[in-house]
Amino acid sequence: MEWxxxxxxxxxxxxxxxxxxxxELDECLNCELCYPIVNEPIVFxxxxxxxxxxxxxxIIYNDVTIKGVLDLLSMNNSEREDxxxxxxxxxxxxxxxxxxxxxIQPKIKEKGLRTIILVIVRDCIxxxxxxEVFDRLIxxxxxxxxxxxxxxxxxxxxxxxxxxxxxITSKEVGPLRVKMGAIKTFRELLYExxxxxxxxxxxxxxxxxxxxxxxxxxxxxxxxKSMVQKIIRIFIDTRGFTKEPEDSESENSPxxxxxxxxxxxxxxxxxxxxxxxxxxxxxxTSSMDKDQLRYIWKIGIKxxxxxDILVTKMFIDKIQEIEEMDEREKESKIxxxxxxxTVICERCGNRRFEMDKADSECGECIKETRKNEQxxxxxxxxxxxxxxxxxxxxxxQRMKSFGVNNRIIITKEFVEEYMGMIDLEDKELxxxxxxxxxxxxx
Numbered sequence: 001m002e003w004x005x006x007x008x009x010x011x012x013x014x015x016x017x018x019x020x021x022x023x024e025l026d027e028c029l030n031c032e033l034c035y036p037i038v039n040e041p042i043v044f045x046x047x048x049x050x051x052x053x054x055x056x057x058x059i060i061y062n063d064v065t066i067k068g069v070l071d072l073l074s075m076n077n078s079e080r081e082d083x084x085x086x087x088x089x090x091x092x093x094x095x096x097x098x099x100x101x102x103x104i105q106p107k108i109k110e111k112g113l114r115t116i117i118l119v120i121v122r123d124c125i126x127x128x129x130x131x132e133v134f135d136r137l138i139x140x141x142x143x144x145x146x147x148x149x150x151x152x153x154x155x156x157x158x159x160x161x162x163x164x165x166x167x168i169t170s171k172e173v174g175p176l177r178v179k180m181g182a183i184k185t186f187r188e189l190l191y192e193x194x195x196x197x198x199x200x201x202x203x204x205x206x207x208x209x210x211x212x213x214x215x216x217x218x219x220x221x222x223x224x225k226s227m228v229q230k231i232i233r234i235f236i237d238t239r240g241f242t243k244e245p246e247d248s249e250s251e252n253s254p255x256x257x258x259x260x261x262x263x264x265x266x267x268x269x270x271x272x273x274x275x276x277x278x279x280x281x282x283x284x285t286s287s288m289d290k291d292q293l294r295y296i297w298k299i300g301i302k303x304x305x306x307x308d309i310l311v312t313k314m315f316i317d318k319i320q321e322i323e324e325m326d327e328r329e330k331e332s333k334i335x336x337x338x339x340x341x342t343v344i345c346e347r348c349g350n351r352r353f354e355m356d357k358a359d360s361e362c363g364e365c366i367k368e369t370r371k372n373e374q375x376x377x378x379x380x381x382x383x384x385x386x387x388x389x390x391x392x393x394x395x396x397q398r399m400k401s402f403g404v405n406n407r408i409i410i411t412k413e414f415v416e417e418y419m420g421m422i423d424l425e426d427k428e429l430x431x432x433x434x435x436x437x438x439x440x441x442x
Contacts, residue, residue: 112148
């Protein structure tokens with residue numbers, strides 16, 4: 001999730017302001033003190049349990065979360081789908097995702113979490129299709145690869161917008177109808193996001209999946225070359241047809257803009273939390289041929305290879321070693337080299353050279369996880385002290401090892417019960433805690 005670190009930083013600053021007694025506090029949607037839970041409907045519990053199946057990084061919700069879910073349920077489905085990218089539904093889901101506390105950075109992207117929230121509200125709660133949804137989405141290859149999913153209805157709506165734009169922009173050749181496979185190619189291009197700039201062949205595939213009234217025009221080759229760039233630009237400018245292009249009537253509108261208008265040094269592609277800036281690549285790799293730099297930049301974007309890998313001597317040596325091969329062979333060899341020489345951290349998704357292959361996370365992420373865990377334990381200790389209990393961090397870890405979540409740990413009822421059985425052996429204590437949880441939580 002792209003905003004996790006910013007939200008977490010703002011939360012900690014906000015909590016410090018609470019402790020200092022600051023009178024005028026900035027809004028912090030995930031603050032449980034500003035937004036205490038007033039009422040917790042059963043339907044929300046169903047929503048939360050379903051969301052946890054998709055993203056186990058969620059730990060705490062508050063009144064903003066609950067009200068947001070109830071607001072979504074009060075909308076009809078067509079209104080939700082109409083405003084999922086911009087408007088009422090999007091605003092509500094932004095508040096929901098920001099109001100949740102996460103124990104670590106979620107694996108799913110923020111827009112992926114929004115889609116999952118909509119699916120849970122619509123299919124799991126309103127249509128009572130929970131089992132079907134879990135079977136369809138848990139382990140879904142698109143969700144695993146892209147960290148979000150594109151639903152069929154959303155792809156179709158976006159394609160309608162593309163088709164309206166394309167028929168006007170390509171009126172010289174007169175687009176008539178789409179062939180089989182056009183929607184599939186369009187979907188694949190949506191997943192490319194800004195990376196579409198490096199996949200002209202896929203754009204040409206989309207164009208060839210359309211039937212035209214008139215293909216016998218002058219300079220047809222130049223026309224198609226120009227149209228490829230216009231399609232790339234409209235995809236990027238509208239974020240995959242989820243927003244309207246700005247100032248569409250100006251001469252720099254998506255209909256007339258071509259990538260060649262930007263100088264090479266200014267080119268930067270951003271996908272998620274990764275970026276590839278040509279000028280940075282040029283600065284960090286001295287005495288390299290411009291054509292080689294362009295290839296490294298493009299293959300880095302296509303295969304999602306971090307800039308820190310692209311500029312290493314090992315990688316550049318490999319590029320020079322396979323220079324005489326054709327494009328397909330070069331890409332295959334680079335993939336093999338990446339598989340052999342690097343390891344992908346499961347948490348941050350970045351490639352690393354120096355990482356034990358037995359580990360699933362890189363050193364930086366392990367340090368961050370440990371720090372977050374320590375911060376979380378310290379925060380729980382402070383909250384328990386406010387209730388009047390001096391409990392050691394190791395004892396709080398013991399509570400958590402029994403599966404007790406943070407929200408329950410800091411309740412007076414649970415702490416009183418726990419302190420009465422704290423001297424039991426772990427096996428017996430686990431049974432008593434489970435018994436108490438079953439009797440006292442829903």
